[in-house]
Amino acid sequence: MPRSRLKVLxxxxxxxxxxxxxxxxxxxxxxxxxxxxxxxxxxxxxGPYREEVGKYAHYRTIVGGRGWLxxxxxxxxxxxxxxxWIYKWCIAGDYDVExxxxxxxxxxxxxxxPEGKARRLAWVHVDLExxxxxxxxxxxxLEEERKAYARFxxxxxxxxTVREAFERRFGAxxxxxxxxxxxxxxxxxxGASAAEEVxxxxxxxxxxxxxxxxxxxxxxxxxxxxxxxxxxxxxELVILGEGSRRRELESQAAALGVADSVxxxxxxxxxxxxxxxxDVFICSSRSEGMSTVVTEALALGLPVLAVECSGVRExxxxxxxxxxxxxxxxxxxxxxxxxxxGRESCEDWRERAARGGDAVAYERAVRKVxxxxxxxx
Numbered sequence: 001m002p003r004s005r006l007k008v009l010x011x012x013x014x015x016x017x018x019x020x021x022x023x024x025x026x027x028x029x030x031x032x033x034x035x036x037x038x039x040x041x042x043x044x045x046x047g048p049y050r051e052e053v054g055k056y057a058h059y060r061t062i063v064g065g066r067g068w069l070x071x072x073x074x075x076x077x078x079x080x081x082x083x084x085w086i087y088k089w090c091i092a093g094d095y096d097v098e099x100x101x102x103x104x105x106x107x108x109x110x111x112x113x114p115e116g117k118a119r120r121l122a123w124v125h126v127d128l129e130x131x132x133x134x135x136x137x138x139x140x141x142l143e144e145e146r147k148a149y150a151r152f153x154x155x156x157x158x159x160x161t162v163r164e165a166f167e168r169r170f171g172a173x174x175x176x177x178x179x180x181x182x183x184x185x186x187x188x189x190x191g192a193s194a195a196e197e198v199x200x201x202x203x204x205x206x207x208x209x210x211x212x213x214x215x216x217x218x219x220x221x222x223x224x225x226x227x228x229x230x231x232x233x234x235x236e237l238v239i240l241g242e243g244s245r246r247r248e249l250e251s252q253a254a255a256l257g258v259a260d261s262v263x264x265x266x267x268x269x270x271x272x273x274x275x276x277x278x279d280v281f282i283c284s285s286r287s288e289g290m291s292t293v294v295t296e297a298l299a300l301g302l303p304v305l306a307v308e309c310s311g312v313r314e315x316x317x318x319x320x321x322x323x324x325x326x327x328x329x330x331x332x333x334x335x336x337x338x339x340x341x342g343r344e345s346c347e348d349w350r351e352r353a354a355r356g357g358d359a360v361a362y363e364r365a366v367r368k369v370x371x372x373x374x375x376x377x
Contacts, residue, residue: 005037015047018294030366083112111148127310129165130287158290159311182365196273207278212243217284224333226256256311298356321356
């Protein structure tokens, strides 16, 4: 008699264009469908990865629809209904493992589940010590959030530094593990050769990718570009992504006199043709967990300049595969100037990045997740 498949639920807030959502899309694509029966449930029905996820997993949502019905359900879920009721009416099913794939609301909802057959797994993608965004927004107190995580049998951290930050904030968790995000190196390299209309490079090009939010530090990048222009350096900056700070960033670039050197073409499901045209990839984040796009840059053999934040040292082999600078504005500008001046050789860092890219192991990372899920049953 064939072995029954393990029924796994991944709960995520949405399938928007963020790094965690992209990782989930790649993960469900790689899980062995003969061994795992996967369902992805979103709190809000939106995002560019819905179609991709639907190819490999069952898809459900809590807040769907349009117009007044959508607004009513959104208000009920986020403002009025107890988490336990939402779980009972909208999430509960015949699952072996239920995983909150992001911090915040998905974690709160699954923590409210009654004890039963399903084992619970929480993923932590960000440094919750440096960026405690869940406090006041999702959880009323640190103690409430600590108790929520205590209800999970396993907590998976995307890097060792994220794990250490979590333990300093909440204390040690008996089921704590580190699972690096699976990034499909071959898919990244293949995507870079796809037909895409990318503006011709006119000067030295820096590129960065991420949501246009304060955490990603794109305001610092624009300020650094302006500072370099004052010093006589000519360069252009491409920022791929979308978010609430677009107008603010555009206004900043105009005010600093670098609007003609900053290109923000929006979110790209396939950013790799754009990245491949750059001389240097930059991670300017004020905080991170494990930056997926840094790993993707290595897969493309792109020189990487990153500010010090959680996960970066692990990804860049303690500085062997990419240049790491301190996490402040002047260090970022100085690192960019080192590449412009030739003090840092793009060719040398390209070779180092390629070695780092060769170490990216998508299948091994997916197999580790599979092993953990089966162990939890």
